[in-house]
Amino acid sequence: MFYSDELLDEIRLQNDIVSVVSEYLPLKQKGGSYFGLCPFHSESTPSFSVNADKQFYYCFGCGAGGDVFTFIMQMENCSFLEAIETLAKRGGVKLPEPKNAEFFLEKERLNNKLIEIHRQAGLFYYSALQDNKGEIARKYLEKRQISPKIQKKFGLGFSDNSRNSLYLYLKDKGFSNDEMVLSGLIMRDKNGNGFYDRFYNRIMFPIFDLNGKPIAFGGRIISSGEPKYLNSPETPIFSKSRNLFGLNLAKKERPSEIIIVEGYMDMISLYQAGFHNVAASLGTAFNKEHANSIKKVSSNVILLFDSDEAGERAVLRAIPVLISSGINVRICQVTNAKDPDEFIKTYGVKEFAKLIYNSLDHISFQINCIKKNYNLNNPDHKIKFTSEAANLLSSVENTIERDVFIKNVSSLTGVSEDAIKTEINKTISRQEKNFMTEAEKKRLKIRNDNISSAIKKSKGLIEAQRDILYICASYPDIFKEIKKFLSPFEFSEDIYKKMATIIYELNEKDEKILPTKLIQNFDTIEDQRLATEVFAVNIKYNNLEDMEKAINSEVVLIKQSYINSVSSSSSDINEINNLISEISKLKNLDIKIKK
Numbered sequence: 001m002f003y004s005d006e007l008l009d010e011i012r013l014q015n016d017i018v019s020v021v022s023e024y025l026p027l028k029q030k031g032g033s034y035f036g037l038c039p040f041h042s043e044s045t046p047s048f049s050v051n052a053d054k055q056f057y058y059c060f061g062c063g064a065g066g067d068v069f070t071f072i073m074q075m076e077n078c079s080f081l082e083a084i085e086t087l088a089k090r091g092g093v094k095l096p097e098p099k100n101a102e103f104f105l106e107k108e109r110l111n112n113k114l115i116e117i118h119r120q121a122g123l124f125y126y127s128a129l130q131d132n133k134g135e136i137a138r139k140y141l142e143k144r145q146i147s148p149k150i151q152k153k154f155g156l157g158f159s160d161n162s163r164n165s166l167y168l169y170l171k172d173k174g175f176s177n178d179e180m181v182l183s184g185l186i187m188r189d190k191n192g193n194g195f196y197d198r199f200y201n202r203i204m205f206p207i208f209d210l211n212g213k214p215i216a217f218g219g220r221i222i223s224s225g226e227p228k229y230l231n232s233p234e235t236p237i238f239s240k241s242r243n244l245f246g247l248n249l250a251k252k253e254r255p256s257e258i259i260i261v262e263g264y265m266d267m268i269s270l271y272q273a274g275f276h277n278v279a280a281s282l283g284t285a286f287n288k289e290h291a292n293s294i295k296k297v298s299s300n301v302i303l304l305f306d307s308d309e310a311g312e313r314a315v316l317r318a319i320p321v322l323i324s325s326g327i328n329v330r331i332c333q334v335t336n337a338k339d340p341d342e343f344i345k346t347y348g349v350k351e352f353a354k355l356i357y358n359s360l361d362h363i364s365f366q367i368n369c370i371k372k373n374y375n376l377n378n379p380d381h382k383i384k385f386t387s388e389a390a391n392l393l394s395s396v397e398n399t400i401e402r403d404v405f406i407k408n409v410s411s412l413t414g415v416s417e418d419a420i421k422t423e424i425n426k427t428i429s430r431q432e433k434n435f436m437t438e439a440e441k442k443r444l445k446i447r448n449d450n451i452s453s454a455i456k457k458s459k460g461l462i463e464a465q466r467d468i469l470y471i472c473a474s475y476p477d478i479f480k481e482i483k484k485f486l487s488p489f490e491f492s493e494d495i496y497k498k499m500a501t502i503i504y505e506l507n508e509k510d511e512k513i514l515p516t517k518l519i520q521n522f523d524t525i526e527d528q529r530l531a532t533e534v535f536a537v538n539i540k541y542n543n544l545e546d547m548e549k550a551i552n553s554e555v556v557l558i559k560q561s562y563i564n565s566v567s568s569s570s571s572d573i574n575e576i577n578n579l580i581s582e583i584s585k586l587k588n589l590d591i592k593i594k595k
């Protein structure tokens, strides 16, 4: 490891696991733990727990678990080192230069190269828009009323219909074929020898990262043809599920809220009209990564989508993604125009400002969407609508806010506020009850059938080892008794042997044993998960007597299994005799827990 334990501790201290996890998913406090829906498997009741005290997380559903570093590794699909970097940055901890920086340098060198390719391509496309061949594109932009000043501001360009002009240009600038292909702007032909441009005959929109570096392009076809819009493919520097068009410009404004639109033209057109807090999604369904990028700019979002049904569906899908990332969402629907671009050109800036001002909170928007499915003059529909609305309102945590919505639903339906409230409370307590029974069921299930497919030993033995490790880590006094009878090498799995060794050592040094301390000794996510499990899935004993009984039988089980495995591989008669006498001694094993 490049970094010292002290440094890792400092990073951990600055990144409370509850607040880090909360950036990805909402958590509800239940007793000493926080619960939420697991991001690593699909589920409808929360079995993902975060222990604020011990700073680890564990999912009772799928067994995912670890500390704040493991969480980032799993969530961002990155290495331990990258997780350290991310969290150090988040927590404002300065990292020293790693000793082995070659890997990072190589990655950075490549990324810089790819950005340079995009910079050059941007210049190439920009000048193509200005020269003779670009006339058709200039005419198009003129028709769309994009001023030359704005064209320049956004670095708009043109890719002509020659199939390899960019390739030849970049080659002339000294980039290698491999680099160009990796950039996504150049493609290899089928037999792998020839090269051609990905974009041709399109208006080019450069896409920038949050720091204003060009990382991709979007291209709109000039004449007829498909697809109308084409984006760069995924590359080491670009992902369309992370990057948004124009977000870099919005960031400069430090906006209190940000308007998210669907298309390049909408974004540019609003910007030109003076709304600089705008960004466009790049034609993919909204996901957590988008939400994370947006959150770096503002945590208040206005979703401004097209007035058609597809637009409405996109909004309904985006709402929970944004909400679960802690973003406040309002919805603005374009009326009497097909998209924001058309609206602002038809009705002007003032009307557009009004439209934005009248954005709906997301609950009202969703209630309106539900309402469309029902005819409220029909009593049966009225009941169904009210209970669907009540179900939605049960997710509103602020009671004042909830009351306002209850009033609205009541006046829509004529159902009394009290009746709606009762319905909501029923839903809430049903959800709570489901949650608790599900969580408990899952907890028991894990206790009973060993969740690790990697370990196919007897269930009892695995559980016994986990329990003993947990007890040794949590109760130093009992540890002193256990160690008289059980040694780390007698544990049956490498991972438990290693854990036992560490726990024994820390105990000898009188150090408090923190799960996070233990977890950092393991490199792979699977090992970190197994180590976390020891702390997450532990038995609650009714009394000391039960605990003592359990400890004794578990230690016997572990020792017996160890002796069995050694004797089955031994051919030395003396050793076997010794082992047999060891086994007979087990009957008299008696670990006492001091009161």
Ligand SMILES: [Zn+2]
Residues within 6 Å of the ligand: 038, 039, 040, 041, 048, 059, 060, 061, 062, 063, 064
């Ligand atoms: Zn899970």
